[in-house]
Ligand SMILES: Nc1nc2c(ncn2[C@@H]2O[C@H](COP(=O)(O)OP(=O)(O)OP(=O)(O)O)[C@@H](O)[C@H]2O)c(=O)[nH]1
C-alpha cells in the first residue's frame with residue numbers, strides 16, 4: 001500500500017457476526033477513543049447467554065502506524081440479533097472491508113455465521129476475514145468452523161481472543177493487508193485517502 005507524503009488514509013471496516021460473538025468486546029479492546037456503544041438489556045430467551053446486546057451499532061477507531069504513513073481504521077460493529085438486521089445495510093455503506101467474528105465455542109452459531117457472510121458479500125464485494133474468537137485450546141472447533149463456512153483459501157480465518165489487544169489487532173491486520181493489496185492492484189490508492 002502506498003500512502004506517500006505521510007497523509008493519513010482512512011478505512012471503514014464493519015465488524016459483524018452472530019449474537020454474542022464478541023463484536024463489542026473486539027471494538028472496545030482496540031479503540032483508542034472511548035467506545036460508542038448502543039447496548040440494551042436482552043429481552044428474549046438469549047438472556048441466558050448474556051444480559052446486554054447491541055441494538056444499533058458500536059463505533060471505535062484505531063490508527064496503524066506504517067512506514068508509509070498512518071492508516072486510520074473506523075470500526076463499525078453491527079448488532080448480532082437478526083431482529084436488528086436493518087442496521088446491517090446502513091452500516092455496510094462505504095465499507096472497504098469487513099470482519100466476521102464467530103465464537104468457536106458455540107457451534108450452534110456457525111450456520112448463522114455462514115448466513116451473515118453471504119449477506120455481507122452480497123451487499124458489497126470487498127475483502128473480508130473471519131475472526132475465530134476464543135480459539136485458544138479449541139483448534140478442532142476452528143477447523144470445524146472453516147469447514148462449516150466453506151470459505152475459499154483466499155479468505156483468512158484468524159484464530160483470536162478478542163479480549164487481547166494484540167490478538168484482536170492481528171485480525172484487523174489480516175484484513176488490512178487484503179484491502180491494501182486489492183487497492184494497489186487496482187491502482188486505486190487514491191480511494192484510500194480521505
Ligand atoms: N473469555 C473471553 N470472553 C470473551 C471474549 N470475547 C468476548 N467475550 C465475552 O463474551 C460475551 C459476548 O461479548 P460481546 O462483545 O458483548 O458480544 P457481541 O458480539 O457484541 O454481542 P451482540 O452485540 O449481543 O451480538 C461478553 O460477556 C464478553 O465479555 C474472549 O475472547 N474471551
Ligand SMILES: [Mg+2]
Nearest residue numbers: 023024053054
Ligand atoms: Mg455487541
